[in-house]
Amino acid sequence: MSATPKVVAAAVPARPSGQPAHAAAAEALLDTWLASRGWQAFAFQRAVWQAWWRGESGLLHAPTGAGKTLAVLLGPLALARLQQDAQGGGRSATRGVRLLWITPMRALASDSAGALRAAVETLGLDWQVAVRTGDTASAERARQDRGLPQILVTTPESLTLMLASATRLAALDTLTGVIVDEWHELLGSKRGVQVELALAHLRQRLPRLQVWGMSATLGNLEEARDTLLAGAPGALVHGAVEKRLLVESLIPATLERFPWAGHLGMRQLDGVVALIEAVPGTLVFTNTRAQSEIWYQALLERRPDWAGELALHHGSIDREVRRWVEEGLRSGSLRCVVCTSSLDLGVDFAPVAQVLQIGSPKGVARLAQRAGRSGHAPGQTSRVVCVPTHAFELLEAAATRRALLAGRIEARMPVAGPIDVLVQHLLTLATGAGFRPAALLQEVRTTRAYRELSDADWAWTLEFIQHGGCALQAYPDYRKVAIDADGLWRVQEPTIARRHRMSIGTIVADGSMEVRFLRGARLGQVEEGFIARLSKGDCFSFAGRVLELVRVDGMTALVRAARGTRATVPRWQGGKMPLSSELAHGVRTLLAEWQAAHLPEDRQAAHLPEDRQAVHLPVDRHADGTTGDRPQSTQKPLEPELQALAPILRLQQRWSGLPTPDTLLMERISTREGWHLFVFPCAGRRVHGALAALLAWRLAQRQPVSFSMAWNDYGLELVTAEAGHFTDAALAAALQGTPDGTQGEPDGDPDAALRAALLGSLNAAELQRRQFREIARVAGLVFQGYPGSGKSARQVQVSSSLLFDVLSRFDPGNLLLRQAQQEVLERELGFAEVRAFLHDLPRRTLRITEPPQVTPFAFPLLVERLRERISTESLADRVARMQRQLEQAADAR
Amino acid sequence: MRAEDVTVAHQSHAVQLAGTVVQAWSCRALYWAPERTLLVADMHLGKAATLRHAGIAVPGGTGAATLERLAEVIALTRAERVIVLGDLVHARAGCTQALDALVQAWRARQPAFAWDLLGGNHDRSAGVDDSLLGRWGLGQIAEGCVLGPFRLAHHPHAHPDAYVLCGHTHPAIRLQGPGRDRARLPCFWFGPTIGVLPAFGVLTGHFDVRPAAGDQVLAVGDGFIQPV
Structure with a gap:
């Protein structure tokens, strides 16, 4: 619902034929009510009401803040109001619970209830709204057991808990509808399955139960609807209000030609400070809690005058503190909040002027969700600035922008049969x-x-x-x-x-410990494993402060403010998110376009030095000529991100080549460390980890050898001390999974063979x-x-x-x-993606190069592997030295 | 069971302790040759049944496997006496007729050896009594009983006069290899005054210990024992 009187063209006829009689009355009631406030309904809201009045179920897909709560709510509320009027407005005309509102996060439940209560009151409806979650006090639960409110806001777990009691389950028999908020959050998880099962049980008792879900944008909305509705027919309504979305990148003045992960970040600090300074409210999203701690400290160090206007928000921080931060955002008293996915969800958010994303968003939907935190009201522009912490993240930012413009959003697959x-x-x-x-x-x-x-x-x-x-x-x-x-x-x-x-x-969380000051104030929760690695007197950074561990008392870590400044930042579980396959596809396409624009195919072949050979895999099984992601027209100007990356890409091209959708680039090189093989499928970290293990395993089956491995979102590396393992024939055979590389899988289930090989290749x-x-x-x-x-x-x-x-x-x-x-x-192991990659291989040209030096794409992998062995400080020194040597080599040629 | 019948690989490691030498076995038992005595701790028989009684579906066979392991190490060392350093059984709910029959039948198959129990906290709360001791052919010894230079106990409390050998804590050690190679293994933990045996039972959990400098720690796994 919008207070702006702007008229939105209604795509849905106001009164379609076949609408039941009460629908006309309900619609008239809402129209009068809307007119009295000078409001205008959006077409999608009307579509949902009408579907509700026809007794239908469905899924509403709309961005946050577009008025979706009223879309799903006003249908049943209008009916209830009609019924109340018909009964002469007597108190509690409708006994028992009518609507169940399911929210994925306990923390959101009371916010949701507030919004629902406001709608109920403004419609003059004599209904109660109450919350029942794991946080609900037992007195309140007991009160609810004596009589449920008409609208009950709850979580999947609390709903399931009601099924575990015969009387509580019977109390749900008055339900007419269930509304599942943020269904996309539940869909890909076991909690989603829990909701499916609970709904199936309720439907079997109440065959006319209406179920509506609300979802952010997904690549598989129809599947999301069918999962929620158990395959029964239902509406899929798209929120018509499109917000303008602006994706920009903070491009550093200079880029290293040999970038490595995490290094670039802090060099962007001044740029980030300038962006924050320019507007009144900024959200700085990071991908990990550790990263948010680091950025919060760094911002405060650079701008001590911002103390009090700068806040930190992540899932481990004490709930009261988080609440205070959210309140500060609402009232506009905070200049900037550094946060993690803890602020991805949430109703009723004050719009901020801009959103910064530190590091790659790693997913299209993720960035869209975060960008939506700015310019929250319908019709406004959402602006997000990506701050790369790694040169290649510029590619990812550009690919995300394109995917958003093209509407290519990740799908979220429902969990099957756990x-x-x-x-x-x-x-x-x-x-x-x-x-x-x-x-x-x-x-x-x-x-x-x-x-x-x-x-x-x-x-x-x-x-x-x-x-x-x-x-x-x-x-x-x-x-x-x-x-x-x-x-x-x-x-x-x-x-x-x-x-x-x-x-x-x-949901399973690792054992967590409370962090508390000696004097008693609570700071939040940190994983047990982190505290276990600390000794008394060690300092660590948490909740935006530097703390000294005094002692551990049961499941509480007692701390005091530290005097020193050197601190360890806790590493929370969760950690590294792989690049989504949509984004990986986008990155490959961008690289292909750049390649096409800068070096035509024929010239490239002509200039190929002797030591770079193109080996074609025998194409037999899937030679249908389809190429899913062939580059499009190359004449339009390239994105600024790509222009900034040009020196790196040019060097990569000069020394080796670029990974594109139609080629699989591999680099062979020997250093003092041994014989390296780099492979660049550009398919995301998870796939590369599994592929590295699979390749190593298959190579070692030809000839016993041991490899060390590394992988990132762009590729993987195998290293061995002995020569002769990375021959063209050996590589072709290892990729195809056959001993000699000449024939396909033997008879039988090829999936089963791949599954066995994957499990066998890892410490499964x-x-x-x-x-x-x-x-x-x-x-x-x-x-x-x-x-x-x-x-x-x-x-x-x-x-x-x-x-x-x-x-x-x-x-x-x-x-x-x-x-x-x-x-x-x-x-x-991303089995489905690994299988898709191997399936697609025969179509791709296998291109093996022997670059004179470690290439820009290979360099981060080299560092990734070293990272496991040496401390960060000496790592930084070593990396700097290697970078200098490579830069000299690059300039010399 | 005879030594020739043992088909599973077991390994032992000699440890200098309290002026003598003990053999630590990879199957989590400690052998002291001068008195042909084998020490084990924390067998927790009947734990699976206790869990099942509480509605936790644990498969059968863990108790039999624990006893089988004990038979193997008795055969390999030709021990004449076995002392359990406490927590022979897990809980009252697990002391079922089936367990009774299992232990009695097992005892009947073994060559003659003296078997003594030094009662632990679990044995007490499970209600181990003379009748059970009699049926299983167990003698009873007290906390603080002396074996050569050692003082035997269930709980790890130091004693001024003698080196203490005990159980109760189920020690385990975390090992870190190159790269992401990590393992957590039960261990023997010999400090300056107290030596703790790993839990012997197949269905027993372990708790990480933080050895001090100078402590001897031996990690045990399937068929190997390794000083760390």
């Missing part, structure tokens, strides 16, 4: 009203996540919760779910039921053990205890890694182990 979430769901229902397997299987199979659930997997899951394993080795001492006289599956032990309710949820057991942590918690195998649980709880604690080892040895057929393997393949 057994751990299914186990949790069955236990939840068994803890509540109980279930009957045949009916429940039908219900579960209505969801997208489990529509292909096999009978065998279902049978295993039932055995698992009833017997603790397969029936052949049933354990008499196992107690969890039992079948009662009526054939209902139920949890009967109160302790087991209580423990299950305590541990519902799918260790990765799976780590992945199993989350699975074990979701499936209820490890229990983290709860306040007041004493020795008896400790006796039943077992670590997930111990459990993983025991299951691998004593129950290797356990489906949760299979899931750990799948998740490692999909999430850690």
Whole structure:
């Protein structure tokens, strides 16, 4: 809804035929109400109301701040108001909960409730709005159990918790609709699956339940809708309000020809200070919490006069402090906030004048979301300035801009069929009203996540919760779910039921410690592993201060303000985000365009020195001639980012070549360190990590050898001390996965062979053990205890890694182990992307060069590998020396 | 079981301690030859059943594997006496009839050896009594019992007169190799006055220790023992 009286052309007819009678009344009511305020509805808002009045479900896709809350809310509210008027305005005409509002973040729940309450009041509706999340006090919960409000704002976990109680579930029978906010946040995660299962259960009880989702822009909106609606037909409404989006880059005056990650950042400090100075409000987004700490300190050091106007906001900072910062943003008292994805979400945000992005956004959707934080109101321009910390991030900024203009946004794939979430769901229902397997299987199979659930997997899951394993080795001492006289599956032990309710949820955080001043003030949370590496008296940077560790007391790190300035910055988990495949594609295309503009294809071939050979892989299987990402017209002027990069690209071209969509560039070079192979697929860090391991493994199978490896978003490096491993034939064979490089895969499932090779090439057991942590918690195998649980709880604690080892040895057929393997393949190794890359290979020309020196693209990989071995300080010295030598070589030729 | 029957690789390492030499075994047992005595700590039998009782699905076989490991090291060392330094069993809920039958049958298959339990905190809370000791053929010894130059205990409390050998803490050590090569392994941890054995049970967790300079730490894994 907008207060601006600007008329938006309605694409949707005001009263389409076939609209039910109450719809006309509801629309008239809203029109009158809108007119009385001088407001005008957007076409998409009207479209959603009308769909609601027709009883439809759907997905609304609109940017933040475009008025989507009122779009999904006013439909049901108008109906309720009509009903209230018809009943003579008596108090609480409609008893019981009518709408469920699901939000992905607890922290957003009260903000959402505020916005909903305002809408309810202004429409003169006698409805209550309340919040129920993990933070809700028990007194408030008890009050809600006596009578739910008409609108309940909750999280996926709290909704699931209501399914774990027969009476709470029955209290939801008055629902007419469920609205899922920020569905894109939930979609790609197990929490999304949790929502799918809960909705399936509600739908089965309430066949006319209407479900609406709201989503930011995604590459697969239809799939997002179908997942939310379990495949049932539904509307997909696009928010018509497009904001102008301006993406710029802060281009440094000089660029090193041999860049390495993280180094350039602080040299941009003055430019960043100037940008912040120029306008009243700036958000500085960083990709990691550590980076935000560093930038906050650096800005404050450069501009001490900004103390009090500069704030820090990330997920580990104490909630009260974060609230204060958000308030400061709203009131405009802060000049600048340095933040992480902690400010990606959120309702009712004060628009800031500009957004800075430190480092590459690594994804198109991510930058769009962040840019949307400026010029928040409909019709205004959003402006984001990318601040590269690495020369190649200029490429990424340019590629992001193009992708945004072309509307190429990443898809977010729904999670398919996780057994751990299914186990949790069955236990939840068994803890509540109980279930009957045949009916429940039908219900579960209505969801997208489990529509292909096999009978065998279902049978295993039932055995698992009833017997603790397969029936052949049933354990008499196992107690969890039992079948009662009526054939209902139920949890009967109160302790087991209580423990299950305590541990519902799918998000797993590492053990975190509270950081607190000796005098008592809380600063926030930091990961246990970080504190464990510190000794008493060590200094570290946290929440924008330099702190000295005094002592550790249980799960609290007690600190005092440090006098010194040398500090370690905590490294939080999460860390490095791979370049999205859309962005990687964009980067490859840009490079191809630059190449085409600066050196025509024929000249390039003619000038190819003898030592650079083009080797063509035998093209057999996929010779359909399709080239997904061939460069377009090259006549338009190149982006400023590319112009700035010209010296680097020219040198890269002179010494070797550029990675483009149609070639796979490989560089062979020997140094004092040994024989290096650089490969530049430009496909993102995750794929390169898996490819490096795969190539090393396949090369070593020809001839035993050991490699050290490095990878980044552009390519990978293998190094070995012995000569003769990187011959053309060996490389072609290793890429194709055949011993001699002449023929394709043997008969059988080529995916299975690749899967086995990938798992075999890595320390896959260790990765799976780590992945199993989350699975074990979701499936209820490890229990983290709860306040007041004493020795008896400790006796039943077992670590997930111990459990993983025991299951691998004593129950290797356990489906949760299979899931750990799948998740490692999909999430850690990017199996689908690796497969797509290998599939696409025959189409590409394999170009192997032997450059005279380490090239600009290879240099960061060299540094990446060194980084693991030596301390940062000596690394910086060594890198500087190498850079000087390479610069001299570049100038000499 | 005879030494020839042991098919699994086990490795031992000699450690100078309190003026004598002990053999630390990769299967987490400590052997002192002069009295042909084998020490193990923290077997936690019945832990799987305890977990299952609480609704945590743990497969069977861990208790049998723990006992099998003990039989192997007894066969290899030809020990005549085995002392458990506490926490033989995990909890009351795990002391099932099935466990009783398992241990009795196992004991019947082994050659004769003296078997003593020095009770630990878990044994006490699980209610290990004379009847159970009798059925399993276990003798009982007290905290502070003397073995040559050593004082045996469950808890790691130093003593002014003798070097203490004990369990209870389930020590583990983190190792870091080149690059991203990392491992966390159970370990023997010999300090100046106290030596701690790794937990012997197959289904036991471990806790990181921070050895002081001069401490001897031996990491153990499948078939290997390695001073670090």
